[in-house]
Amino acid sequence: MSENKGKRITLVTGANKSIGFEVARQLAERGDTVLIGARNEERGREAEDKLKAEGFDAHFVHLDVEDAETHQTAAKFVAEKFGKLDVLVNNAGIALDANFKASTVPQDLLRKTFDTNFFGVIALTQALLPLLKKSDAGRIVNVSSGLGSLTLHGDPEWEFYDVKLLAYNSSKTALNAFTVMLAHELKDTNIKVNSADPGFTATDLNGHSGYKTVEQGASVIVDLATLPDDGATGSYFDDKGVVPW
Numbered sequence: 260m261s262e263n264k265g266k267r268i269t270l271v272t273g274a275n276k277s278i279g280f281e282v283a284r285q286l287a288e289r290g291d292t293v294l295i296g297a298r299n300e301e302r303g304r305e306a307e308d309k310l311k312a313e314g315f316d317a318h319f320v321h322l323d324v325e326d327a328e329t330h331q332t333a334a335k336f337v338a339e340k341f342g343k344l345d346v347l348v349n350n351a352g353i354a355l356d357a358n359f360k361a362s363t364v365p366q367d368l369l370r371k372t373f374d375t376n377f378f379g380v381i382a383l384t385q386a387l388l389p390l391l392k393k394s395d396a397g398r399i400v401n402v403s404s405g406l407g408s409l410t411l412h413g414d415p416e417w418e419f420y421d422v423k424l425l426a427y428n429s430s431k432t433a434l435n436a437f438t439v440m441l442a443h444e445l446k447d448t449n450i451k452v453n454s455a456d457p458g459f460t461a462t463d464l465n466g467h468s469g470y471k472t473v474e475q476g477a478s479v480i481v482d483l484a485t486l487p488d489d490g491a492t493g494s495y496f497d498d499k500g501v502v503p504w
């Protein structure tokens with residue numbers, strides 16, 4: 260175990276670019292040691308180098324959220340190098356169904372979306388939970404989306420009412436269910452679990468059509484990753500406050 264004693268150890272998945280990279284950058288700026296989870300080594304190392312060039316403590320960790328073997332090797336790396344994990348930001352996500360409606364979405368697309376956005380997140384979180392339990396103040400942030408809110412989908416006045424992407428949206432609704440169930444299970448521990456909606460952010464996910472910057476998108480995630488001990492758990496937030504389930 261290392262010189263990082265006393266520093267928060269923070270792992271962000273899909274941290275090689277976009278919102279995930281910016282979350283890692285902002286948390287490093289606050290003094291965290293950040294672990295850059297990325298499925299592609301070259302892209303992950305590039306991100307690590309960029310943060311190191313800014314003077315931050317960053318380490319690439321090979322992590323494909325769909326590959327349980329990488330969950331185990333990542334957990335082993337964190338255990339051996341740091342002995343604990345303080346923050347897990349489940350940021351990696353995909354959106355594949357822009358061209359389909361609920362009546363036409365292919366089964367394989369639906370399953371692929373759930374593999375990454377739901378099953379993979381649960382498996383990785385389960386693999387890292389023993390390390391989060393070693394933290395004095397564990398924080399898990401599940402990066403969801405306002406599109407996961409069934410309440411908002413029922414409101415014709417809502418800005419994104421017509422964005423009815425079955426695979427993506429329901430994978431985030433399911434992710435929100437994981438937040439609620441895990442937070443309840445951990446309610447008597449030091450670990451807080453919340454869902455974050457970064458808002459419509461210009462990234463590769465949407466061909467840069469979003470109107471928020473990655474700095475703006477990252478802010479609610481960073482807030483939830485740095486909640487004080489009396490902060491919320493089992494909730495769903497955007498940068499304006501609580502989002503209805």
Ligand SMILES: NC(=O)c1ccc[n+]([C@@H]2O[C@H](COP(=O)([O-])OP(=O)(O)OC[C@H]3O[C@@H](n4cnc5c(N)ncnc54)[C@H](OP(=O)(O)O)[C@@H]3O)[C@@H](O)[C@H]2O)c1
Nearest residue numbers: 273277278298323324350351352404458459460462463464
């Ligand atoms: N942008 C928005 O408007 C918006 C709104 C609400 C919620 N979100 C959520 O915010 C999160 C980040 O989205 P983004 O907009 O930054 O998307 P993005 O630009 O497409 O970046 C997605 C990141 O996830 C990684 N990733 C995808 N599948 C992976 C896997 N199986 N294993 C490991 N990493 C994987 C990608 O890695 P590669 O570079 O290797 O592909 C990339 O680093 C997602 O969960 C998304 O659903 C985004």
